[in-house]
Amino acid sequence: MAFIHDLQARNASVHTQTNYQRDLQAFLAFYLKHSLSELSDAEFTDWAQIQPNALRRFLSERMAQGIGARTLARQLSAIRAFYDFLLHRGLVTLNPAKGIKAPKQGKPLPKSIDVDWTQTLLDQPLNSWQNVRDQAVFELLYSGGLRVSECVGLDLLPGLAMLNSGWVQVLGKGQKHRLAPVGSKALQALQAWLTVRPTYAKPHETAVFVSARGTRLGVRSVQLSLDKRTVQAGLPTKMSPHRLRHACATHVLESSGDLRAVQEILGHANLSTTQIYTKLDLQHLAQVYDLAHPRAKKTPTQSLDE
Incomplete structure (x- = not known):
């Protein structure tokens, strides 16, 4: 097939060549079957007669068969690339795949870790000042469900202005501020740091967490420290800062069933700053968090009024 030779000339991988050829054959077989044509795949040449609706029916049938969104996106990409090739050769006048959008690919949730493994990770000996700093970072990631960028971006002010009341103020995605809860374990670790x-x-360094150079700690450094801690703890898994954030959400949700509170803790993109500061009952959130988070256990007298 001339199209495959063209892919080879453009240094497409063998994997791409094989997949694209198989994808085109699958689409053509579908089209000939539903057009009631007696032509074989090898005999068909009139690609210009194929309309966008045929592509849509093909994708719909594949979805009904349980084909994943990633595979469907690749198949549509193969057809689109093939028609671009035909256009360049002057064999067709339009690309019927051009205006068709691939099915949305769901983002898989990161794997969580259970409470016991989390406790093991966080309850390791602290033998250096970096260990003390890292303990505060890890506890905060898990305690407040912070993104690692929010954690390393945390400043002394206004970030820790409400620390004694059990909150830190972080700057999240879209430059949106939110309050994240700090349980007693995280509070102890932060105070030690x-x-x-x-x-x-x-x-004059404003960052809460600093490196050996005395400047703001980087995201990569947090991952490297977490890798070392995971090995130290003997955990048979790969850890990431985002897994600690996800573990926070999972453990609170499993214990409380309060999805709204979890959404607020995580500061998801669909929650605006206005909703955070005017519609959220922070006292209710504190109560849910205290009862549900394995490392919270604040004292009954600790409140937002402190």
Whole structure:
């Protein structure tokens, strides 16, 4: 097939060549079957007669067969690329796949870890100032469901202005501020880090978490530290900061069943800053969090009024 030779000339991988050829054959077989044509795949040449509706029916049938969105997107891409090739050769006058959108691909949730593994990860000996810092980072990621970018981006002010009341203020996606809960374990870890931080932070550095250079800690450094901690804890899994965030959401939701509170804790993109500060009952959120999060257990007298 001339199209496959063209892919080869453009250094497409063998995997792509094989998949695209198979995808085109699958579509052509579908089209000939439903057009009641007596032509074989090898005999068919009139690609110009194929209309967008035929492509839509093909995708619909494949979806009904349980074919995944990723595979369907690749098949549509193969057909689109083939018609671009035909257009370039002057064999057709339009690309029927051009205006057709591939089915949306659902984003798989990251794997969570159970409470016992989380406790094992967080309850490791702290033998250096970096361990003390990392403990505060990991506890905060798990305690408040923070994104790692929110954690390393945390500043002393206004970030820790409400720390004694059990909250940190983070700047999330879309430059949106939100309050994230801090359980007692995370609070202890943060206070331990803040005690030693002045020794290692450069003057006038505003970041809560700093590196050995005394400047703001980077995302990559957090991942490397988490890798070391995972090995230290003997956990048979790959960890990431986002898994700690997801573990927070999973464990709170499993215990409370309060999806709304979990959404607020995580600060999902569909929640605006106005909703966070005017519609959310922070006292209710604090109660749900205290009862549900394995490492919260704030004292009954701790409240937002402190």
